Amino acid sequence: MSSQAPIPALDEASKRELEGFLEQEQAKAKLQASIHELTNTCWNTCITGSISSKFSKGEAACLENCVDRFLDSSLYIVRQIEAQKQQI
């Protein structure tokens, strides 16, 4: 994204439009990166048995809950830190 290749014959409005588009796509890429990270984390947490043709019941349930509990943990930790900050 750093290359400053000349972009001839694009007016200001088009440049702004492309900038907006790029921002949107970058947000999407960020979301996808988080999903890759989370899948990795949840896979390692939930898929503890050996691989077969489908998930065991426990593994499937674990995967279903994994994302929500991960985000709950994140919120909980932030709240704890805020609470500790106020005690000082």
Next chain:
Amino acid sequence: MSSLFGSGASSSSDMTARKDQMKQQIQQELAIANAQQLINKINENCFAKCVTKPSTSLTSSQESCLSQCMTLYMAAFDQVSRSYVARITKERGTAGLGL
């Protein structure tokens, strides 16, 4: 008649085509990067699961483990995507009300 307005400036349809082409290229490159990331993660995690003792070549049971693992990893990816997007949508809704 478009030559009336300055030399070298491309017509608006040219510009739209150029813009669309750039957008398409950006989307395509991001899609490729996303696919590569998924393949890397699958390899990393399925290798760890299936090839616990690397020998001189992959055994047929390691290969069948790898192909089952690929399918499962992609299913896990789908599940995580769905849960994550659902949660984000939900949090946005409540955050909007809370503030």
